[in-house]
Amino acid sequence: xxxxxxxxxxxxxxxxxxxxxxxxxxxxxxxxxxxxxxxxxxxxxxxxxxxxxxxxxxxxxxxxxxxxxxxxxxxxxxxxxxxxxxxxxxxxxxxxxxxxxxxxxxxxxxxxxxxxxxxxxxxxxxxxxxxxxxxxxxxxxxxxxxxxxxxxxxxxxxxxxxxxxxxxxxxxxxxxxxxxxxxxxxxxxxxxxxxxxxxxxxxxxxxxxxxxxxxxxxxxxxxxxxxxxxxxxxxxxxxxxxxxxxxxxxxxxxxxxxxxxxxxxxxxxxxxxxxxxxxxxxxxxxxxxxxxxxxxxxxxxxxxxxxxxxxxxxxxxxxxxxxxxxxxxxxxxxxxxxxxxxxxxxxxxxxxxxxxxxxxxxxxxxxxxxxxxxxxxxxxxxxxxxxx
Amino acid sequence: xxxxxxxxxxxxxxxxxxxxxxxxxxxxxxxxxxxxxxxxxxxxxxxxxxxxxxxxxxxxxxxxxxxxxxxxxxxxxxxxxxxxxxxxxxxxxxxxxxxxxxxxxxxxxxxxxxxxxxxxxxxxxxxxxxxxxxxxxxxxxxxxxxxxxxxxxxxxxxxxxxxxxxxxxxxxxxxxx
Numbered sequence: 001x002x003x004x005x006x007x008x009x010x011x012x013x014x015x016x017x018x019x020x021x022x023x024x025x026x027x028x029x030x031x032x033x034x035x036x037x038x039x040x041x042x043x044x045x046x047x048x049x050x051x052x053x054x055x056x057x058x059x060x061x062x063x064x065x066x067x068x069x070x071x072x073x074x075x076x077x078x079x080x081x082x083x084x085x086x087x088x089x090x091x092x093x094x095x096x097x098x099x100x101x102x103x104x105x106x107x108x109x110x111x112x113x114x115x116x117x118x119x120x121x122x123x124x125x126x127x128x129x130x131x132x133x134x135x136x137x138x139x140x141x142x143x144x145x146x147x148x149x150x151x152x153x154x155x156x157x158x159x160x161x162x163x164x165x166x167x168x169x170x171x172x173x174x175x176x177x178x179x180x181x182x183x184x185x186x187x188x189x190x191x192x193x194x195x196x197x198x199x200x201x202x203x204x205x206x207x208x209x210x211x212x213x214x215x216x217x218x219x220x221x222x223x224x225x226x227x228x229x230x231x232x233x234x235x236x237x238x239x240x241x242x243x244x245x246x247x248x249x250x251x252x253x254x255x256x257x258x259x260x261x262x263x264x265x266x267x268x269x270x271x272x273x274x275x276x277x278x279x280x281x282x283x284x285x286x287x288x289x290x291x292x293x294x295x296x297x298x299x300x301x302x303x304x305x306x307x308x309x310x311x312x313x314x315x316x317x318x319x320x321x322x323x324x325x326x327x328x329x330x331x332x333x334x335x336x337x338x339x340x341x342x343x344x345x346x347x348x349x350x351x352x353x354x355x356x357x358x359x360x361x362x363x364x365x366x367x368x369x370x371x372x373x374x375x376x377x378x379x380x381x382x383x384x385x386x387x388x
Numbered sequence: 389x390x391x392x393x394x395x396x397x398x399x400x401x402x403x404x405x406x407x408x409x410x411x412x413x414x415x416x417x418x419x420x421x422x423x424x425x426x427x428x429x430x431x432x433x434x435x436x437x438x439x440x441x442x443x444x445x446x447x448x449x450x451x452x453x454x455x456x457x458x459x460x461x462x463x464x465x466x467x468x469x470x471x472x473x474x475x476x477x478x479x480x481x482x483x484x485x486x487x488x489x490x491x492x493x494x495x496x497x498x499x500x501x502x503x504x505x506x507x508x509x510x511x512x513x514x515x516x517x518x519x520x521x522x523x524x525x526x527x528x529x530x531x532x533x534x535x536x537x538x539x540x541x542x543x544x545x546x547x548x549x550x551x552x553x554x555x556x557x558x559x560x561x562x563x564x565x
Contacts (some may be wrong), residue, residue: 237431268475304448
């Protein structure tokens with residue numbers, strides 16, 4: 001079973017590793033020539049893949065809590081993605097060396113000029129930033145470790161004890177997830193704008209992460225589903241369930257994004273609107289238009305159709321487009337803080353995205369091949385299998 | 389038709405899968421005045437029985453209509469009918485109009501979904517012949533029923549009964565009108 005999946009993904013995963021390593025080498029050159037741009041691109045790329053992994057882990061925990069046929073065929077994808085979090089923690093380390101190039105609170109000149117930044121010095125300081133990031137990655141890795149360890153134990157035994165533990169962990173885990181994301185994404189993204197804050201922002205990040213994680217597993221299921229042992233438990237209703245979830249999260253993303261805009265637009269306060277002013281200036285306006293069309297309206301109207309959700313190829317295409325749109329969304333959150341005068345694309349944006357992505361994908365594939373694709377001995381899976 | 393008192397022939401099945409197969413075969417045979425009765429909703433049964441479902445389209449149209457009328461109402465009130473300067477914002481402040489537009493889209497769609505189910509399925513219906521069958525009680529518990537009505541042009545008391553017997557039901561019975 002696992003060997004089957006292993007041979008299928010071996011080739012692509014080796015390519016991913018080669019491309020990833022090559023792109024990261026290019027990025028290292030970029031670090032040498034244009035360190036500021038390197039750190040901008042690297043931060044953006046790191047956040048994209050951290051988002052996919054965290055989103056998958058959140059869905060994994062939701063599935064343990066709620067059960068349901070929607071999650072069975074993709075549970076191993078969620079697990080494999082969650083187990084990449086330690087790797088992403090390692091890949092985060094270079095950012096610690098570029099804090100003085102990324103964050104206004106780490107630039108002495110900016111701090112000296114801003115009373116607000118001086119007040120925030122205790123919290124937004126380099127050592128404390130590093131501590132928070134390390135703690136967050138430690139918590140996530142620990143969650144991912146337990147979630148996959150007990151899942152493997154369940155594969156080997158008929159005793160439902162591991163499943164009970166998984167469910168007990170998933171409840172608190174789903175509380176820990178948005179709380180830790182709130183703490184670190186205030187650091188990593190919100191503090192890119194010196195004075196800006198929004199209480200809606202962390203949950204918007206969470207929804208975006210889950211959306212990208214979901215789009216990723218749909219793509220993977222569409223590719224691997226018919227070619228592996230998953231085919232035995234896979235029907236078009238599985239794509240329907242995942243398509244419905246994708247629709248729900250597309251709407252939720254739009255709802256959160258718009259709510260944040262509405263609150264800030266209504267308040268119209270100088271330190272709050274800076275975020276949006278930077279993100280609609282010059283060419284950034286077109287990026288925003290792209291997001292409105294392809295992150296919401298396009299997928300929303302297409303996913304309303306039952307036909308689209310049930311057709312493997314159609315759903316995979318929408319999920320692929322959604323994933324790309326979300327990558328652009330993350331870029332639009334990070335890059336305009338550094339180029340408030342207008343659109344700026346660097347080759348390093350692509351190199352970093354493919355670099356971290358390639359390494360991540362090959363690590364993900366290795367995790368995926370380590371286990372059978374169909375989770376076994378799950379007390380609730382027996383019921384679902386009979387129904388199919 | 390000799391048996392004027394008969395509403396239709398009913399076959400009783402033990403599982404949803406059997407009913408689904410029976411429904412597909414009955415429809416393939418050319419019967420059109422047919423209906424299924426189940427204890428819980430079965431995905432795809434309506435389609436198998438050849439019933440068209442117009443509710444999604446109605447809901448979509450009502451949603452669009454609700455959203456457009458909400459936006460128009462806000463635009464008309466704020467820009468044409470009673471222009472009022474609120475905090476120096478433009479009269480046509482689209483971000484502020486979106487929540488109401490969203491709410492009325494949902495309201496229009498939800499009310500239409502609710503009432504169109506009622507109207508299109510002929511509710512309220514104080515009398516239905518199916519309840520003349522004592523066994524029909526179990527349609528809300530654990531049994532699945534398929535009914536071919538006598539008004540179906542293909543209906544024949546003997547041949548239809550023989551056909552239903554081939555579907556391996558638990559029993560086949562006439563239901564009084």
